[in-house]
Amino acid sequence: MDIDILRKQFGNGILDISYFRGECTVTVDKEIIVPVCRFLKETEGLAFDFLSDCCGVDRLSDRPRFWVVYHLYSTAYNHRLRLKAAVNDDNPVIDSVVSVWPTADWHERECFDMFGITFSNHPDMRRILMAHDFEGHPLRKDFPLEGR
Amino acid sequence: MSAETMAVNLGPQHPSTHGVLRVMLELDGEIVVNAKPDIGFLHRGIEKLAEYRTYHQIIILTDRLDYLAAMSNNLAYVLTVEKLLEIEIPKRAQYIRIILAELQRIASHLFWLGTHAHDLGAMTPLFYTLRERETIMDIFDAVAGSRLTPGFMRIGGLAAEVDREILHRIDTFARYLPDRIDEYESLLTDNPIWKSRTQGVGILTIDECIELGVSGPLLRASGHGRDIRKTEPYSSYKDFDFNIPTGTRGDVYDRFLVRLAEMRESARIVQQAVQNLPDGPHIIRKAPGVLPDRDALDTDIYAMIRHFHLITEGVKPPIGEVYHCIESPRGELGFYLVSDGSSNPCRLRVRPPSFVNLQSLVKMVKGKILSDAIAAISTIDIVLAEVDR
Known part of the structure; x- marks a missing residue:
């Protein structure tokens, strides 16, 4: 897997490429998340046609505070990639990738439900696990484990 | 909604929804115009709970995700932690893990087959499939002291040795299981009512599956x-000879055939693993985060200190993130761990196969009749505890 073509294609939009325990993680600017995903899916040799997972991570003390993490898999080449985009606390919005992988629909709804990260252009952006009138986002680090 | 259609609530209390799934159906006569699954009734915040527990304590939480395949959940989680800690576990432990995971696959598919047939009006197979599942549950009881939630795997290996007598019982079971599967097939495979309820129903193409x-x-x-x-072989699966059964039409009937064939393959794997089971320890003690032998605590002060340290404080893995997935009875079960160097994970994300597969329900039932929707729900083989977490 030649991941350097991402750098050639997107230049400064690719913030970091790192390896840990044999896994490759690419951090991208959240503004270009949809073009990057489309490129990863449609480029010959990468062909990440299967979105395994998409979830949020709260790094309370970091700036920007949230990550949105995508786990990609290619059924043709049997390789994996982790894609990360950082999202700010004061305006937690990122573009939806449902247009690239329809499976992202429920993942993004769950991420919204649990972290309060809004996905723009999502077809049905509402809570999925918690009740519709629930207040707060339970997986945020400042949401207490019990008692409020 | 229009004036011609009718809204019908299927679930959350309905036997065919396999737990607390609610589907809001919009019906035009008997035709399903639209379906909206409503989930979350069984949400217990397991991912949140995990952030407040040590890496060892999380093992028992994973039992409660997919309670029909607790061993598989144990396995996926400990493999993820072992990847983070870079632990290579003994061959014997790997083989026993495979035996348990494959028995769990058989148990899960058996339960699925019984309830699936029951949903479609065939009452009898449930009693037969539960008979065999009960044998597996008894084996788990003997191995781990618990039937449904064994919590048997540990970081670095297994909680205990599996003795010769139990291995013999496992081997006997794996040998007669194919005959029992023939029995189920004699009830269903060529049964014209079964075929008419399942063939051509709930079709998904390969492209649709991958998209979703x-x-x-x-x-x-x-x-x-x-x-x-x-x-992506894990835990020594490449040592075994087994086939991957596939279907052709992607309908409810093919999924039935695939799962039956998978049980036969699992029985083959179990037999090979029992026959070729290497000697050696069931857990590697000299690795970070692995609990010392219980008996050593009485005689060895260092073991005592280590045990105390691991129980009170827990292991502190390096900063980093790993994702590991296994083939659970329901599909790709993955765990994504983010470690900040403390003894609790910063984030534990479960990639639940039931949750993702349930998304395909809408595609399967739209435009079909209501009775096909029941077949489609049970063919996905959802466990709501895993969907809602």
Whole structure:
């Protein structure tokens, strides 16, 4: 897997490429998340046609505070990639990738439900696990484990 | 909604929804115009709970995700932690893990088969499949002291040795299981009522499956051969000779055939693993985060200190993030761990196959009749505890 073509294609939009325990993680600017995903899916040799997972991570003390993490898999080449985009606390919005992988629909709804990260252009952006009138986002680090 | 259609609530209290799934159906006569699954009734915040527990304490939480395949959940989680800690575990432990995971696959498919047939009006198979599942549950009881939630795997290996007598029982079971599967097949496979209820129902193509992230038997019934045990082998699966059954039409009937064939393959794996089981320890003690031998605590002060340290404070893995997935009975079951260097994970994300596969329900039932919707729900083989977490 030649991941350097991402750098050639997107230049400064690719913030970091790192390896840990044999896994490759690419951090991208959240503004270009949809073009990057489309490129990863449609480029010959990468062909990440299967979105395994998409979830949020709260790094309370970091700036920007949230990550949105995508786990990609290619059924043709049997390789994996982790894609990360950082999202700010004061305006937690990122573009939806449902247009690239329809499976992202429920993942993004769950991420919204649990972290309060809004996905723009999502077809049905509402809570999925918690009740519709629930207040707060339970997986945020400042949401207490019990008692409020 | 229009004036011609009618809204019907299926669930959350309905036997065919396999737990607390609610589907809001919009019906035009008997035709399903639209379906909206409503989930979350069983949400217990397991991912949140995990952030407040040590890496060892999380093992028992994973039992409660997919309670029909607790061993598989244990396995996926400990493999993820072992990847983070870079632990290579003994061959014997790897083989026993495979035996347990494959028995769990058989147990899960048996339960699925019984309830699936029951949903479609065939009452009898449930009693037969539960008989065999009970044998597996008894084996788990003997191995781990618990039937449904064994919590038997540990970081670095297994909680205890599996003795010769139990291995013999496992081997005997794996040998007679194919005959029992023939019995189920004699009830269903050529049964014209069964065929008319399942053939051509709930079809998904390979492309639709991949778009929707569908994995496991659903994907394979559509004709795609992806099985993580083959494509990304873990825990010594490459030592074994087994086939990946696939279907052709991707309908409810093919998924039934694929799961039956999978049980036969699992029985083969179990037999090979029992026959070729290497000697050696069931856990590697000299690795970070692995609990010392219980008996050593009485005689060895260092073991005592280490045990105390691991129980009170827990292991502190390096800063980093790992994702590891296995082929659970339902598909790709993955765990994503983010470690900040403390003794609790910063984030533990479960990639639940049931949750993702359930998304395909809408595609399967739209435009079909209501009774097909029941077949489609049970063919996905959802466990709501895993969907809602």
